Structures are given as structure tokens and as C-alpha cells.
Amino acid sequence: MPEPTGRRERKKAATRQKIADAARRLFLERGYEEVGIREVAAEADVAVTTLFSHFPAKEALVFAEDAGFARRLTEAVTGRAPDTPLVPALRREVEALVRHCSSDEAAPVYHLIDTTPALRQYEAAMRQRHADALATALTGARAGSATACRALATFTVDAYALARDADEPGAALDELFAMIEAAWAAAGPGRP
Amino acid sequence: MPEPTGRRERKKAATRQKIADAARRLFLERGYEEVGIREVAAEADVAVTTLFSHFPAKEALVFAEDAGFARRLTEAVTGRAPDTPLVPALRREVEALVRHCSSDEAAPVYHLIDTTPALRQYEAAMRQRHADALATALTGARAGSATACRALATFTVDAYALARDADEPGAALDELFAMIEAAWAAAGPGRP
DNA sequence: GAACGTAACACTAACGGTTAGCCTTTTGAA
DNA sequence: TTCAAAAGGCTAACCGTTAGTGTTACGTTC
Known part of the structure; x- marks a missing residue:
């Protein structure tokens, strides 16, 4: 079972990117609520069903990079050098994430998020998923009691949102x- | 502008309760996803539009008492006796809320919530609203910096969820x- | 390199939550 | 009694999302 490293993968990623770009452009131009899914699909020149095979929901179009978030946070825990204290490692990662959100390229998107209730709501649910993932990594690292690990994970993800x-x-x-x-x-x- | 203290208010509350009861019964019997809005409305013998004039979304039917949550938390701050330390006051309130969720009457509902992704997601968004309300109360009480107040509010609401x-x-x-x-x-x- | 399995995509139609528009009844107040 | 507003009802539609079904293009295997 060789991993499918080839044109197929590249085409899939290209389609996904094309959809995300079209969505980003339309949402920033006219507002999230004013743009329908069918319109995004048309702009990206794909079928609606294709769009939903790449993104689980309309809101997810705006958080296209969110997969990297949980990964970076958990890797800050699992992949840290021995003897590296936990909280500063988490802080470094959160700091990088917050800085990225303020970058010229990303800032307009986050302004859109902050001013759109549906997106704020979706982000809250996303944070819960991220906190759960981080909590799993922390309990796996035997860093403290289950409750303490869950609390640290939740507080860390909250800190990202509050700082932003x-x-x-x-x-x-x-x-x-x-x-x-x-x-x-x-x-x-x-x-x- | 006399406040409408009378039959109208009672009837409205009764309708709301009738809808919430019907929803609770149907959801617990057959599961949240398996029951449609039109069905809940029929069971409560009201129109679909009436249902949505009492509840902003299907998920809100399950969290009918949520208005009391934010109120109790903020009142734990604003209405506390002078010289009462802040955090223990919050803790008492959270403890009462958690106990209420474990009561025989409420437990089935919270089990339903925990096993239904759509409801978990909605609850995460609700927590954000509660935390925002509590943060406003805390900053109004001049208890600390804006960031510290927001963090305390968020952590407190998280503690409720984690303990539950x-x-x-x-x-x-x-x-x-x-x-x-x-x-x-x-x-x-x-x-x- | 020809045949095959499958992943990606398209199309149609529908489902379910939600809302707009408009009308009727009830209620509280003048 | 009269009247304005609130509460509720009905219809029809909008929009996100999914099931069902086919078609194409890619990677694998013989």
C-alpha cells in the first residue's frame, strides 16, 4: 500500500486551495452572510458537493488553516526537548499563532471573523476541539492529573483567543x- | 409606560414552557437528531414560527434554562457582600450549578448534550456568551485589569464545563x- | 501497456432549520 | 368602547447540507 504521492494529491490540494481562495475573496468583498455556498462553488468552478467534500461546513471555508493549529500546539508538547518546561513551550507557540493572526495577510480574515456571529460561534467550537487535542497530548505526557491537564489545555487555548x-x-x-x-x-x- | 404585569406575560411563559417540555420529551425519547422542528411544534400544538419566536434555534430548546446561568454568575459578583472574596463567591455558584446538572431531573438532558455533537458545539458558543457577561460584571467591579478579568471569567466558565x-x-x-x-x-x- | 479499482468530481433532487410576509386573535390601556 | 400592540398562525421560500448516481482520471497490477 504505497502512499499516493503524485499528481492526484496535487490536484486535490489545488482544488481545495482554489475553493478556499474563491471563498476568501467573496467573503471579504461582500461579507460572509451575503455570499451563498452555491456562489462560492460557482466562483471556484466546482460542484457544491465537491466543495463539501473538501470542507465540512461553510464556516470551515474561513478557517482553512485550522488543522495546523491543533497540530502545532500538540507538537509543542510531544516534540519538545527533555527538560524543557511545559508552560513556556506552550507560550512560545501561542505567541507565534497570535503574531500570525496580526500579519497583514491574515488580519482582514480575523476582522471578518470577529464581526460575524456565525464565525465567532464556530470558532468557539473549534477551540474546544483544539483544547481536547492538547489535553490528550498533555495527559499522554504524564504532566499532571487528568483534571489539571485538561485545565491547562483549555486555559492555553483561551489565552490565544483572549490575546487575539x-x-x-x-x-x-x-x-x-x-x-x-x-x-x-x-x-x-x-x-x- | 407601565410594565406588562398580567395575563399576557403568563400566557407567553406558559407557551414557552409547553414548547420546551414537548421538545425535552421528544428528544429524550428518540434522540435529538431524529426529531424535527415541525414535529416539536406539532407536539406543543404551536406554529413553527411561534416556536422560533420563543427560541432562537433548535439547539436552544435543550438549553431552555440557560438565561439563568449567566444571571446567577454575574450576580455572584455584583450582588456579593462587601469584603467577600471574589473567587470563593464564584466557586460557590459554580458548585451549585454543577450539582444541579447532576440532579435526577437534569442528568438525562446533560447526557443527551454530551452525546450529541451539535449540542456540544452550541454549548461551547453559549459558554463564550456567559464568559463575556461575567467579564463585563468583573471589569465593572474594578477587580483587576481588563485582561485579568476576562481571563478569570473564561476560566470560571471553563471550570464549570470541566467539572461537569x-x-x-x-x-x-x-x-x-x-x-x-x-x-x-x-x-x-x-x-x- | 492494458485492464482494473478507486478517488475525485459532477449533477439532480431533496431534506431540515430558519425567516419573511401577511393575516387573525387576544390583551392591556386610554 | 376603542385602539395599538403583542402573540400567534399560515404559506412559501431561502439556504446549508446530504443522499444517490453516474463519469472521469489517476495509480496499481498483471
Whole structure:
């Protein structure tokens, strides 16, 4: 069973990108609610069913890169060098994510998200998934009790969201991770 | 502008309750996804449009009491006696809410929620609204910086969700509020 | 390199939640 | 009694989403 490394994969990725680009363009031009799925599919020149075979829902078109989020967070835990303290590793990753959201390329999209209730709602559900994934990684690392790990995961993902909304993301991150560090210290009995 | 204290209000509340009861019965009998809105409306003997004038979405039928949640949490802050420490007041309220969810009457509903993805997702969005409301109350109480207040609000609402999911809600609450207390101490410079 | 299995995509039609438009009845107040 | 507004009802539609069914193009295998 050789992994399908070839043209097929490239074509699939290209189609996905074409759809995401079309959606991004239309949503930013005219607003999320004002653009229908059938319109996005037409603009990308694919069938509606094809669109839904690449994205599970309309909202997901806006969060096309979200798969990388959970991955980066969990890898910050599983792939860290031994003796590396946990919370600073998480903080580094969250900081990078927040910075990415403020980049010139991504900022308009996040403004769209912040001003569209349906997208805010979808993002809240996404955060729960990300927190669950991170919690699994943390409990796997035997870093603390199950409850403490779940709490650390949830608080970390929240910190990302709160910092993104804050006036001064950098300062907010300082404050948030000071709180998280204290919370973790109060819970984690022993850790490298 | 006399407030409408009378039969009209009672009838409205009765209709709302009738709808919520019908929905609860049908959902518990046959599962959330297997029951359509038109069916709930028929069971409650109202029009579909009437149903949607009482509840903003199908999912909201399951969380009929959610309005009380945010209210109780914010009142734990705004209506507390002077010199009452903040975090323990929040903890008492969260503890009561968690206990209520485990009661014989409410437990089946929360089991339904936990096993239905659409409801879990809706609840995540609801938590964000509750956290926002609580954060507003906290910043109004000048209890700390804006970021610290938002973080405390978010963490508190998360603690409710985490404790509800935990094997031992009581023990989980002990652990969670020890973490929150530490986080708050690390952030709040001065407070009564 | 010819045949085959399958992944990707297209098309149609429908389902289910949600809303707009408009009308009737009930209620509280002047 | 009269009247404005609230509550509810009916119809029809919109829109996201999916099932069902076929077709094409790719990768594999003989």
C-alpha cells in the first residue's frame, strides 16, 4: 500500500486551495452572510458537493488553516526537548499563532471573523476541539492529573483567543501566561 | 409606560414552557437528531414560527434554562457582600450549578448534550456568551485589569464545563479552583 | 501497456432549520 | 368602547447540507 504521492494529491490540494481562495475573496468583498455556498462553488468552478467534500461546513471555508493549529500546539508538547518546561513551550507557540493572526495577510480574515456571529460561534467550537487535542497530548505526557491537564489545555487555548482580542496582544500574553504559570504550579506536583 | 404585569406575560411563559417540555420529551425519547422542528411544534400544538419566536434555534430548546446561568454568575459578583472574596463567591455558584446538572431531573438532558455533537458545539458558543457577561460584571467591579478579568471569567466558565465532565465533579472543582485562585492571585494586584 | 479499482468530481433532487410576509386573535390601556 | 400592540398562525421560500448516481482520471497490477 504505497502512499499516493503524485499528481492526484496535487490536484486535490489545488482544488481545495482554489475553493478556499474563491471563498476568501467573496467573503471579504461582500461579507460572509451575503455570499451563498452555491456562489462560492460557482466562483471556484466546482460542484457544491465537491466543495463539501473538501470542507465540512461553510464556516470551515474561513478557517482553512485550522488543522495546523491543533497540530502545532500538540507538537509543542510531544516534540519538545527533555527538560524543557511545559508552560513556556506552550507560550512560545501561542505567541507565534497570535503574531500570525496580526500579519497583514491574515488580519482582514480575523476582522471578518470577529464581526460575524456565525464565525465567532464556530470558532468557539473549534477551540474546544483544539483544547481536547492538547489535553490528550498533555495527559499522554504524564504532566499532571487528568483534571489539571485538561485545565491547562483549555486555559492555553483561551489565552490565544483572549490575546487575539486584546488591544495589546503582547502585554495581554504576558499577563495571561503569568496566570497560567501560577495555576499550573498550584496543580502540578512534579514535572521536569 | 407601565410594565406588562398580567395575563399576557403568563400566557407567553406558559407557551414557552409547553414548547420546551414537548421538545425535552421528544428528544429524550428518540434522540435529538431524529426529531424535527415541525414535529416539536406539532407536539406543543404551536406554529413553527411561534416556536422560533420563543427560541432562537433548535439547539436552544435543550438549553431552555440557560438565561439563568449567566444571571446567577454575574450576580455572584455584583450582588456579593462587601469584603467577600471574589473567587470563593464564584466557586460557590459554580458548585451549585454543577450539582444541579447532576440532579435526577437534569442528568438525562446533560447526557443527551454530551452525546450529541451539535449540542456540544452550541454549548461551547453559549459558554463564550456567559464568559463575556461575567467579564463585563468583573471589569465593572474594578477587580483587576481588563485582561485579568476576562481571563478569570473564561476560566470560571471553563471550570464549570470541566467539572461537569469529570468523573468526580467535587474533586475536580477543588483542583480547578485551586488553580484559578492561584492564577487570580498572580494577576490581581489589590482587591478587597 | 492494458485492464482494473478507486478517488475525485459532477449533477439532480431533496431534506431540515430558519425567516419573511401577511393575516387573525387576544390583551392591556386610554 | 376603542385602539395599538403583542402573540400567534399560515404559506412559501431561502439556504446549508446530504443522499444517490453516474463519469472521469489517476495509480496499481498483471
